[in-house]
Amino acid sequence: MAAAIETKQLTKSYKARQAGTINVVDHLDLHVEEGEIFGFLGPNGAGKTTTIKMLLGIIYPTSGEGYVLGKEIGDMDVHRLISYLPERPYYYEHMTGLELLKFYGSLFGITDKEKFVQLLEKVNLHRDMTKPISNYSKGMQQRVGLAQSLLNDPKLLFLDEPTGGLDPIAHREIRDLILSFRDEGRTVFISSHELSEVELICDRVAIINRGVIAAQGKLTELLKGGRIEITAEDVPASLLSDFNIVDANIRTLPSGLLLDMPEENDPNSVIDAIRAHKGRVISVVPRRKRLEDLFVETVSTPGVKS
Amino acid sequence: MRPILSIAATTVGEAIRRRVLLVILLIGVLFIVVAPGLGILSARSETTVLRAFMLGVIQGVSMIIAVILTVYMIPNEIERRTIYTILSKPVQRWQFLVGKYLGAVLSLLLMMSMMSAVMGVMFFLQQQSKNPGEIADLLKGPAMYFIQMCLLAAVGIFFSTFLPPLVNFFLSIGVFLVGTFFNPLFQTLQENKNTAPMVKLIAQGVNTFLPNFANYNVQNPIINPTQQIQNEGRYFLGVTVYGVVYISILLIIGILIFDRREV
Ligand SMILES: Nc1ncnc2c1ncn2[C@@H]1O[C@H](COP(=O)(O)OP(=O)(O)OP(=O)(O)O)[C@@H](O)[C@H]1O
Ligand SMILES: [Mg+2]
Numbered sequence: 188m189a190a191a192i193e194t195k196q197l198t199k200s201y202k203a204r205q206a207g208t209i210n211v212v213d214h215l216d217l218h219v220e221e222g223e224i225f226g227f228l229g230p231n232g233a234g235k236t237t238t239i240k241m242l243l244g245i246i247y248p249t250s251g252e253g254y255v256l257g258k259e260i261g262d263m264d265v266h267r268l269i270s271y272l273p274e275r276p277y278y279y280e281h282m283t284g285l286e287l288l289k290f291y292g293s294l295f296g297i298t299d300k301e302k303f304v305q306l307l308e309k310v311n312l313h314r315d316m317t318k319p320i321s322n323y324s325k326g327m328q329q330r331v332g333l334a335q336s337l338l339n340d341p342k343l344l345f346l347d348e349p350t351g352g353l354d355p356i357a358h359r360e361i362r363d364l365i366l367s368f369r370d371e372g373r374t375v376f377i378s379s380h381e382l383s384e385v386e387l388i389c390d391r392v393a394i395i396n397r398g399v400i401a402a403q404g405k406l407t408e409l410l411k412g413g414r415i416e417i418t419a420e421d422v423p424a425s426l427l428s429d430f431n432i433v434d435a436n437i438r439t440l441p442s443g444l445l446l447d448m449p450e451e452n453d454p455n456s457v458i459d460a461i462r463a464h465k466g467r468v469i470s471v472v473p474r475r476k477r478l479e480d481l482f483v484e485t486v487s488t489p490g491v492k493s
Numbered sequence: 494m495r496p497i498l499s500i501a502a503t504t505v506g507e508a509i510r511r512r513v514l515l516v517i518l519l520i521g522v523l524f525i526v527v528a529p530g531l532g533i534l535s536a537r538s539e540t541t542v543l544r545a546f547m548l549g550v551i552q553g554v555s556m557i558i559a560v561i562l563t564v565y566m567i568p569n570e571i572e573r574r575t576i577y578t579i580l581s582k583p584v585q586r587w588q589f590l591v592g593k594y595l596g597a598v599l600s601l602l603l604m605m606s607m608m609s610a611v612m613g614v615m616f617f618l619q620q621q622s623k624n625p626g627e628i629a630d631l632l633k634g635p636a637m638y639f640i641q642m643c644l645l646a647a648v649g650i651f652f653s654t655f656l657p658p659l660v661n662f663f664l665s666i667g668v669f670l671v672g673t674f675f676n677p678l679f680q681t682l683q684e685n686k687n688t689a690p691m692v693k694l695i696a697q698g699v700n701t702f703l704p705n706f707a708n709y710n711v712q713n714p715i716i717n718p719t720q721q722i723q724n725e726g727r728y729f730l731g732v733t734v735y736g737v738v739y740i741s742i743l744l745i746i747g748i749l750i751f752d753r754r755e756v
Contacts, residue, residue: 243581246755263583271581277573279503281510293499294582335578345581 189257191343191374192219192242197251199237199398211237213398214251219376219391221342224369226389226406227378228478230486234398235378236274239345243271256343267295270336274347274378276328280321284312284331287320288338295339306334310364326357333364343374350381362388386478394485401485406478413475415454417446422466430457443469496584497592504566504596509603514558518604521554525612529619540627543619547612548634552641552710555605556669559642562597563649564661571756580756587748590650594744597646602639609635637729640736641709645669647740648704651747654754672706675699704739708732 197215200208212234219225229235240246242253244261253260256268278287288303307313310330320328329349336344349365350358358381366388368375379385385392386406393403402409420443427437427444435448448454450473458468508514525547570576570593579589612635613628620627648668652661679700682688688696709732 240577243577245577245580263585266581266583269581271578273574273577275574276578277575278578279507279575281506282503290499290503291578291582294496294579294584296495339582 189221190218190254191221191223192217192225192253192255192376194238194242194253195251197238197241197253198249199234199241199246200249210249210398212241212248215395215398215400217393217400217403219374221374222369222372223390224365224375224377224388226385226392227376227395228380228382228385228392228482229378229395230380232397233395235395236347238395239271239347239376239378243269243345267339268341269343269345270339270341271345272329272332272336272347272349274351276332278320278328278331281319283317283319284323284327284334285316287331288334291335292338297338302338306337307331309337310334311360326353326360329353329357329361330364333361337368341373343376344368346375346377348379348381349377350379350384358384382478382482392478394482396486402481409481410476410478411451413450413473415448415450416470416472416474417448417454417457417461418442418469418472419444419446419461420467420469422461423464426460426464426466430460432457447474496582496588497595500579500584500589500592501595501599504593505599505603508562508596508600511562513561514600514604517554517557517561518607521550521608522611524550525608525615529615540616540620543616544631544634547616548631548638551605551608551612551635552638554608555601555638555642556645556666558604559597559601559645560649560662560665560669562600563646564653564658564665566593566597566650567653567751568658576756586752590654590748590751591744594647594650597650598643601642601646605635605639605642633725633729637709637711637732640733641706644704644706644736644740647743647747651743654747654751668704669706672704673710674707675703676705676707705735708735 194215194217197212197217198210199212200210203209215234215238217227217238227235227238237246241248242255242260244266248260255262255265258265279290282290284307285303288306289298289300292298292303304313304316307316310333312327312330312334315323315327320331323331333346333349336346346365350361353361362384365375365377369388377385377389389406391403391405392409394401418440422444430437430446432448432452435446435452438445438447446457448457454471458471461468528543528546528550567576567590570579576589580586609632613632616628616631645665645668649661649665652664656664679696682693682696711728
């Protein structure tokens, strides 16, 4: 599959207060496939928005290269095929939802009112489309923003913290919309620190910290290395020494034996052995690695940055 | 062209909802309405003072509106992040800037037309149709001011591509005042035989460089009591061309700055 976004050593530096410059985005190598939902994760100030702005040509890289849909960044033709929902967006408040779509539509030369109404229906705002945006709730503003971002039927969407500051119901609505974008064959690039959100919908992620990529890849692969906890009773002591599992913790609890082992070390054979020796398996609990663990792990690792 | 017009229309939509501008406009209209009733202004059988007063109000109010309208134009778009969504669409930066400028010009046209219409009506009522041709003559003043304000708006937008609003506010007004009063001073300097050549040269430089706002003040009978324009149509055309050229240069430099700028 072709790359929707590709950056090579993309760097943005600003003059620091005291001395010299700091790399807010530091030699970034990103790779986003067409048709996937890509999560761009990082703590506050990591450089997520800065990266997106560079990819959109709103600010200029200090060095490095970037390609969006195969074209070098800054290429105006690409702007017909992409769209952008800024973080905490603000719209001209005197407009109604419908007027807003008319305005942004006109920037593409789109004047089809039916299309505007359709989009507003898609984001469930058609009943409020003649109300001024200043009267919209945050969730409604975010939804009108998504409607706006679909005007040109984009192949690639940049969504900067699309669920920031929204309640759980609004979260869910936005999440469902984003999933529908993928079903329609669009590529979605989401910047976020709402990990639970990203975990549910993203195919691949990159974790960025202080401008540097700390991890990038398929979510399923990054989250490998989960553990399994097996609780069992009546396990003969002789068996314990036979297990010989790498990186396992065995503890004796009042309720029995607790065996905590890496997922990839074949827990099935352990369970079989226990049962073969007349032991009783009480529970098998997978302790999946969560995105949050990975995030905290990568972000708090010191010395990533030189 | 379409994006430019949409951006201009949106800018007008915003401008006519800005409370500050509306209040200033209202004050201007109010002054024009009460002017004929003020004893000092209508005491003389001559209408000179009344004319000058009304024109002065229109000019002053338009100047403040032009400056307030333009100094916030780019900084506000950036601060409110409305510019990001626009620039992520197939809109070039020059189109954005020209659209914004056009919006400012249209807003000025709207607001100045309103004040001029009120002035025309008040003048007509006061004169009791003694000479309707005089009203048409009177309206030439605001027409000139309109071009003057278009020039001022270009100065404001030009500075707003790289300066914060407050600095720009004083700078634009400063440029307007200097550009209004320097030219007459320059004329005197040139005519005076005692002026040192060096001073003349510097004055010449400043005069060419500064926008000449004085060009557009000829209709005010108090400011220019003696000035006689031989060929009015030609004069008007001349200063209009001057304005358009100057505005174009300002916008082009503004675009070059804005293109390189981080937003
Ligand atoms: N124009 C600028 N001049 C100097 N520093 C800047 C500028 N713009 C951004 N920065 C710095 O760059 C860093 C990254 O900012 P950025 O907005 O990209 O972070 P982010 O990952 O989007 O964070 P958040 O989650 O808070 O949105 C921050 O430390 C910020 O202070
Ligand atoms: Mg951000």
